[in-house]
Amino acid sequence: ILNVEQSPQSLHVQEGDSTNFTCSFPSSNFYALHWYRWETAKSPEALFVMTLNGDEKKKGRISATLNTKEGYSYLYIKGSQPEDSATYLCAFSGGYQKVTFGIGTKLQVIP
C-alpha cells in the first residue's frame, strides 16, 4: 500500500495571509504528482500535474514545487482569499494510471 501523506489536515488563515502545505509520497517508481482543488459539492479540479524533479508550477496566486528524490511537494497560496477555501488533494501516480490520494488539506480562509 502506497503512503501519501498531507499535512496539515486542516488550516485556518486570515484573508491576505500566505500559506503552504505539504504532500509526501514514495520516492520510487515516480510518474507524476497531481494537485487538485476540491470545493464542497463540486468536482475536484486539477491544479497541477508535476513530473520532473525540481518542477515549479504556478497558476495565479497558487504555486507548487516538487522534489521527487526526497518525495515531497509543497503547495503555496499567496495572499489567501475566501474563495481559496477548499480541500487541496495531492495524488501520487506510480504507474498504470492509478493514483493514490492523500487525505487532503482543508483550508478555511477567514475574511
Next chain:
Amino acid sequence: GAVVSQHPSWVICKSGTSVKIECRSLDFQATTMFWYRQFPKQSLMLMATSNEGSKATYEQGVEKDKFLINHASLTLSTLTVTSAHPEDSSFYICSAPRKGASLQETQYFGPGTRLLVL
C-alpha cells in the same frame, strides 16, 4: 476543460436494495474510468478500474459481485451496489482520463454520489 457528470448526487435506500450510479464523460471519450470511495476522515480509495468493452479490474478487498461495473460505451460507466447494507454508506466518485492520455496527464472527476443505506 473536460466535464464528467455523475448521477445521482444523493441517494438514500433501504438495506437490501441495489443502487446504480452513472458516470458520464460529457465532452471527451474515456476508455478507462476509475471508481473511488471515500469514508469519513479518510482519503479517496480506488475501488476498481472500469474498461470500455471489457471486464473491470478490482482492487484488493473490493467484492466484484457486490460492486458491479459496466462500461458499455466510451462515455458511460455505471457502478451498481448490489444488496446494499449500511456499511456501504459512503461517498462514491468517478474519474476519467482522456482516451489515450498518458500516466502524467490529469484525470477529470465527477462531483460524486453520497449513498446512505438505512
